[in-house]
Amino acid sequence: MDEPGTIYFTGTAGAGKTTFVRALADWMKQAGYETTVVNLDPGSESTSLDPDVDIREWVRLDDLQDEYGLGPNGAQIAAADMIALKIFDVKQAVEELKTDYVLVDTPGQIELFAFREASKAIVDALSGDRSLVAFLFDPALARNAAGFVSLLMLSATVEFRFRLPMLNVLTKSDVLTPEQLRELTRWAEDPGELHDAVTRDAPTPDVQLSTELFRAIESLGPLAGLLATSARDGSGLEPFYQSAQRVFGGGEDLEPSHAPASD
Ligand SMILES: Nc1nc2c(ncn2[C@@H]2O[C@H](COP(=O)(O)OP(=O)(O)O)[C@@H](O)[C@H]2O)c(=O)[nH]1
Numbered sequence: 575m576d577e578p579g580t581i582y583f584t585g586t587a588g589a590g591k592t593t594f595v596r597a598l599a600d601w602m603k604q605a606g607y608e609t610t611v612v613n614l615d616p617g618s619e620s621t622s623l624d625p626d627v628d629i630r631e632w633v634r635l636d637d638l639q640d641e642y643g644l645g646p647n648g649a650q651i652a653a654a655d656m657i658a659l660k661i662f663d664v665k666q667a668v669e670e671l672k673t674d675y676v677l678v679d680t681p682g683q684i685e686l687f688a689f690r691e692a693s694k695a696i697v698d699a700l701s702g703d704r705s706l707v708a709f710l711f712d713p714a715l716a717r718n719a720a721g722f723v724s725l726l727m728l729s730a731t732v733e734f735r736f737r738l739p740m741l742n743v744l745t746k747s748d749v750l751t752p753e754q755l756r757e758l759t760r761w762a763e764d765p766g767e768l769h770d771a772v773t774r775d776a777p778t779p780d781v782q783l784s785t786e787l788f789r790a791i792e793s794l795g796p797l798a799g800l801l802a803t804s805a806r807d808g809s810g811l812e813p814f815y816q817s818a819q820r821v822f823g824g825g826e827d828l829e830p831s832h833a834p835a836s837d
């Protein structure tokens with residue numbers, strides 16, 4: 575069997591990572607693709623994710639707080655490093671399930687994943703040649719031009735850290751009006767539109783900074799577009815799968831590993 579396609583889901587706290595992973599795994603299952611859902615958030619209290627492999631079997635935030643008398647932030651940081659020590663157990667558990675795709679939900683706070691050396695080790699251990707990072711844009715932040723630029727920079731930072739192909743994804747598109755959604759899509763496709771919006775929104779003293787930041791983003795490469803999705807109404811899940819598949823397979827679709835479930 576080919577090695578699985580592994581997708582890491584990153585984004586600011588509350589961007590919708592956990593909800594998206596569950597919705598995508600459910601969609602993929604009914605479309606006939608076998609997935610393994612991995613939870614790498616040691617503080618996750620989500621009962622809805624229902625992961626197949628759960629880091630909390632090895633590292634639990636509440637245990638660390640009790641054992642070492644750490645506060646929530648200290649425990650998060652200790653946990654981020656301890657996960658790296660357990661990553662080969664996680665890898666083994668994932669390999670035993672032998673699915674075509676592995677969907678990895680990452681810790682709620684992005685800095686715990688994106689800015690720690692341990693995460694690089696985690697990603698290196700879990701990733702084969704077919705891996706990508708999905709960076710989720712929360713509409714609450716992406717809705718205005720300055721927030722949108724900030725998220726683009728954060729996404730570029732994640733790319734810089736992990737050196738993996740990236741997909742930028744807008745979550746919760748159901749909360750946006752069609753007009754708002756069109757505007758965000760234009761920003762992602764046309765640097766000129768985004769630049770105009772940034773300078774229009776910025777208070778005068780900020781215009782220069784916004785422009786400079788914008789140029790930095792532009793020079794990182796073409797804005798690759800933003801895929802609008804909603805875990806709530808299911809929109810964008812199939813296009814997301816197809817985009818990921820293009821990254822993994824150079825365009826070829828995998829045959830479903832079993833017949834799609836009928837609804
Ligand atoms: N309207 C709407 N809300 C969503 C959607 N996806 C997630 N949410 C909500 O956004 C909040 C944060 O979601 P969560 O998946 O926990 O974010 P995470 O911190 O990135 O894992 C929760 O209250 C979710 O119910 C969506 O597609 N539409």
Ligand SMILES: [Mg+2]
Pocket residue numbers: 591592593615679680681682
């Ligand atoms: Mg989460």
